[in-house]
Amino acid sequence: MENNGSLGRVTVQRNIKILMKKTILHVDINSYFATILQQENPHLRNKPIGVIKDGGRTCLIAVSKEAKKFGIETGSRKREALILCPELICVPAAFDRYLDTTKRLQKVFATISPSVHIYSLDEAFIDVSDCRKNLYPNIKDLGNCIHDLIKKELGEWVTCNIGIAENRLLAKMASEVAPKGTTLEITDENKDALLASTPFKDVCGIGYALSKKLKLFNITVPYQIRFMSEEELNIIFGPFWSKELMKIAYGEETHLLSQLDKKIKHMKSVGRSITGYHLYENDIEIGNVLKNLCIEIISKVRVMNLAGRQVQLGLYGQEKGWSTHVTLRTSINHLNDLIDWVSKLYLQWHDKFPVIKFAVRLSLLKEQDQEELLPEWQKQEAVQRAFDSINNKYGIFTLHPAAIPPRNELIFPEVTGFLGDKLYQLREK
Amino acid sequence: MYLTIEEDISVVGVYANFQFIPKKFKWKDNVFPIKEITLSNNTRDGVIKKRLYSVISRGNLYRLEFNRESEQWKIMEVWVE
Numbered sequence: 001m002e003n004n005g006s007l008g009r010v011t012v013q014r015n016i017k018i019l020m021k022k023t024i025l026h027v028d029i030n031s032y033f034a035t036i037l038q039q040e041n042p043h044l045r046n047k048p049i050g051v052i053k054d055g056g057r058t059c060l061i062a063v064s065k066e067a068k069k070f071g072i073e074t075g076s077r078k079r080e081a082l083i084l085c086p087e088l089i090c091v092p093a094a095f096d097r098y099l100d101t102t103k104r105l106q107k108v109f110a111t112i113s114p115s116v117h118i119y120s121l122d123e124a125f126i127d128v129s130d131c132r133k134n135l136y137p138n139i140k141d142l143g144n145c146i147h148d149l150i151k152k153e154l155g156e157w158v159t160c161n162i163g164i165a166e167n168r169l170l171a172k173m174a175s176e177v178a179p180k181g182t183t184l185e186i187t188d189e190n191k192d193a194l195l196a197s198t199p200f201k202d203v204c205g206i207g208y209a210l211s212k213k214l215k216l217f218n219i220t221v222p223y224q225i226r227f228m229s230e231e232e233l234n235i236i237f238g239p240f241w242s243k244e245l246m247k248i249a250y251g252e253e254t255h256l257l258s259q260l261d262k263k264i265k266h267m268k269s270v271g272r273s274i275t276g277y278h279l280y281e282n283d284i285e286i287g288n289v290l291k292n293l294c295i296e297i298i299s300k301v302r303v304m305n306l307a308g309r310q311v312q313l314g315l316y317g318q319e320k321g322w323s324t325h326v327t328l329r330t331s332i333n334h335l336n337d338l339i340d341w342v343s344k345l346y347l348q349w350h351d352k353f354p355v356i357k358f359a360v361r362l363s364l365l366k367e368q369d370q371e372e373l374l375p376e377w378q379k380q381e382a383v384q385r386a387f388d389s390i391n392n393k394y395g396i397f398t399l400h401p402a403a404i405p406p407r408n409e410l411i412f413p414e415v416t417g418f419l420g421d422k423l424y425q426l427r428e429k
Numbered sequence: 430m431y432l433t434i435e436e437d438i439s440v441v442g443v444y445a446n447f448q449f450i451p452k453k454f455k456w457k458d459n460v461f462p463i464k465e466i467t468l469s470n471n472t473r474d475g476v477i478k479k480r481l482y483s484v485i486s487r488g489n490l491y492r493l494e495f496n497r498e499s500e501q502w503k504i505m506e507v508w509v510e
Contacts, residue, residue, distance in 0.1 A: 395475035
């Protein structure tokens, strides 16, 4: 009797464990930027293509699966890529189309489960834990259904990888290693095999520097970490990463991914960086580019009704870099104020060098819940509101400070693959 | 490469499933039947909403733009090998 009781308890516990086990899907569109351009243009299909930001640019921000076969990677220089593959076709990106396509994908995913997290422009996590039992008893069928839904929505050429697992870490790893256009489910049976065969570059959260450090100790796959003691890991990687690496070794969700459950009320900072078409040495030209970036930042910050207290400026040359910041007593969200503070920071730059990359950021953002009473502030706010209403109606840069780059060199807002500003881009309008 | 054109055109199409589907367009007195819409997207410039269509006609790819504010059609670009 006693034995039966304990067996019964074990069965109940197992059933509870099965019921509590989550089912997460990670959907990753294959070579997103390039695939969308190939979907749009049949002349580009089955051909190696490199996506550049704009005409005249030399950095490949994405490459097609056909180009990857030649060893061309994202971030390669066009000249180097053409040596590897002389038939490579370089096509300018279509950023507004990518964002709209992501929004359409978001709608498709919302028909599958109410719990969808758009992780980047081409990736999403779908939690079907609550609806799996009744709606998706065969999870692989759901995978196939998603492949079909995406093709129906975006076109026959668009394929994706789907990883299915009990948490986001394993689901993402599964979609990284799955053959292109397929679904891979991770279960208790194949979990260890996945952890013992997936290189760290395919593990979410492991950056280049950490994977290089791990390689120094001959650790190339997560499973190997299980053979190290916590003390050893602590000494080599520090208290945070020793715990995180141990979680990864056993396929548990990391701190980074568990943060996705947190509801973020608003963006913490808004920044914009740009690599110029040429090296800039002239103070006026540099100032104009910085003003251009300030316009975009303030426009985003004001749309979200935020104001920031920290201004950061970064200037980067071919070999040198310089950055600084200032933390203010009060928050700002007027273009005049941001330009003033960026100009003040710029004056601190003495060891000058030709600049190729510019970065401005407004951080420590908080909701602009009350207006200041100072008459000067009120005046600026009135001007800024007029400025906003014109630009919101007729497009950014319709009204702008006199000194910004010429129209053909203006830097327009664009989305990044990482979609760091997703709270802004995917906000409800 | 894409060759920029940016010229006004006339478009004929049908409404189906709450959507407008362009069927042919007239550019420089020539009528181009649309064989396939390979991609369509909504974008906006300020409050001006636009719909972009990439279409195949006579084996060539054209990028068409419909300005939903002014209700004007433009041929924006054509792909040339």
